[in-house]
Amino acid sequence: MTTDNKTYDAPAHVTAIAPYQAGKPIEELAREFGLDPARIVKLASNENPLGIPESARQAMLKVAGGLGRYPDPNGFDLKSALSQRYNLPLEWLTLGNGSNDILELVALALLDEGTSAVYAQHSFAVYRLATQARGARHIMVPARDYGHDLDAMLAAIESDTRVVFIANPNNPTGTFQPAARIEAFLEQVQARHGNHVVVVLDEAYNEYLDPELRFDSTMWVKRFPNLVVSRTFSKAYGLAGLRVGFAAAQPGLTDILNRVRQPFNVNSLAQAAAIAALADMDFQARSYQVNREGKAQLCKAFDALGLKYVPSYGNFVLVRVGDAARINLELLKRGVIVRPVTGDGLPEFLRVSIGLPEENETFIAALKQILQS
Ligand SMILES: Cc1ncc(COP(=O)(O)O)c(C=O)c1O
Incomplete structure (x- = not known):
């Protein structure tokens, strides 16, 4: 039956x-x-x-013999490499089984029935899925010119809102909000809502930006304690099948994400490959x-x-x-x-x-x- x-x-x-x-x-x-x-x-x-980069393939071969053991639950080597690249201490970093995992961790840690999450129309489908899976309400803000309308998103935050998801560049529309606009949004959310509302800045496509548009959003986590910057190794680093991404956030927020994280969420091959890909300029x-x-x-x-x-x-x-x-x-x-x-x-x-x-x-x-x- x-x-x-x-x-x-x-x-x-x-x-x-x-x-x-x-x-x-x-x-x-x-x-x-x-x-x-x-x-x-x-x-x-x-x-x-x-x-995948050849460097990552070689790095995986080197660790393949050790696959009988669980991966490093804290991803020390990969976090150390990220810490050097982004000039952030290890306690500010979270590894994810793809950056999708980071989005889920934020939802798991902060959303529940009786709370809500804000995201833009035509933005990444997982924001809605992760919100719904927690029984939280989703507030979808109409897009402007296929992109995020940040003023409307700010206005859409309600007293029960705990998370705002922003994809920059956005998927599936490909739109982009310049640094100054995101920064102004972060300032306003922090001024009005403090740490009650966490902003997830999902930058899965960051490495494809033209050099003149790039900005160091990972540095913003020092100024904004309610910010999670999320990045992935699935796109420009060529490791989609391995599932590895990471988040930068203040230690207090990182600690909360870590409490709901599966202990071995990033496998050994992925950790080794990501270290190699990160160095492969x-x-x-x-x-x-x-x-x-x-x-x-x-x-x-x-x-x-x-x-x-x-x-x-x-x-x-x-x-x-x-x-x-x-x-x-x-x-x-x-x-x-x-x-x-x-x-x-x-x-x-x-x-x-x-x-x-x-x-x-x-x-x-x-x-x-x-x-x-
Ligand atoms: C905006 C955005 N965020 C996050 C992800 C998740 O990617 P991954 O879990 O492979 O890191 C994607 C994948 O397409 C995406 O488009």
């Missing part, structure tokens, strides 16, 4: 959750459409098209460059096809194609996986991760064929 989820006494706020829609795996598409997996192009999950520079050129390639093609897109600061572009469900299906038939974003309230758009030049070209050629047929 099999059962459905109504047979169990899960709380209503759990059964109400619409599960996260991940990008379709290559093998799944190959099975569904009888395609050769080697010819499939996946531009759906904002992964690094360069794959050459790989980071190549990731940035490939992304910059791929973005120009995609945007040029969209311009030529007369398609509107949201200028992107990440490693993906949100493009308006009209009947996105149909075009997505046609792309799948041609072995190209991109990301529909109807669940993010953007039914006319597709989100395309930036790939290698030849992958981008395969996508562009397929899209052109579909639009012109």
Whole structure:
């Protein structure tokens, strides 16, 4: 006998959750459409098209023999490397099983029934999921020009609000808020709400910013005790499959996150690979460059096809194609996986991760064929 989820006494706020829609795996598409997996192009999950850095591969091989033991629960070596890079003491750092884990830790530690979290429309789906899983209320603030409306978000904070999530750059729209605006927002939240409201500044795509736009947000945690800066090794560092990210926050807040963290949340391979990737400046520079050129390639093609897109600061572009469900299906038939974003309230758009030049070209050629047929 099999059962459905109504047979169990899960709380209503759990059964109400619409599960996260991940990008379709290559093998799944190959099975569904009888395609050769080697010819499939996946531009759906904002992964690094360069794959993992060779330095990280070598670092994993070195520690593979020790996998019979649990990983270091406190991630001393990785935290030490991060501490040097960001000039923060170890007690200000939290490691996560991907930065997704950091978002969950914040929700687990600070949200509960009777509290709320604020986030922007068309921002990262996990903010809603993590909030709902705690039985907390979510306050979704309408986007402005597909990005965060920080004034409206400030005004939306209520007396029971404990967390505000900000993605910068934002996924899936690719928008970016400059340093001065974020800083002003942090000043106002701290002035009005003190440490009652924690701001999570989720910077998963930070390393893709052009040098003139970059700013050292990790230094802000010294000024703002209610700030958590979250970063990941999944994107520019090329380690998405290993699941490793980190947060910077003041020791008191870090201590609270640590209380709800699984003891061995970051595995040994991930810790070793992240240390190597962090030191691999050459790989980071190549990731940035490939992304910059791929973005120009995609945007040029969209311009030529007369398609509107949201200028992107990440490693993906949100493009308006009209009947996105149909075009997505046609792309799948041609072995190209991109990301529909109807669940993010953007039914006319597709989100395309930036790939290698030849992958981008395969996508562009397929899209052109579909639009012109
Ligand atoms: C804005 C944002 N934050 C966090 C994440 C989580 O990434 P990870 O858990 O791989 O670090 C993603 C992944 O796509 C993202 O887009």
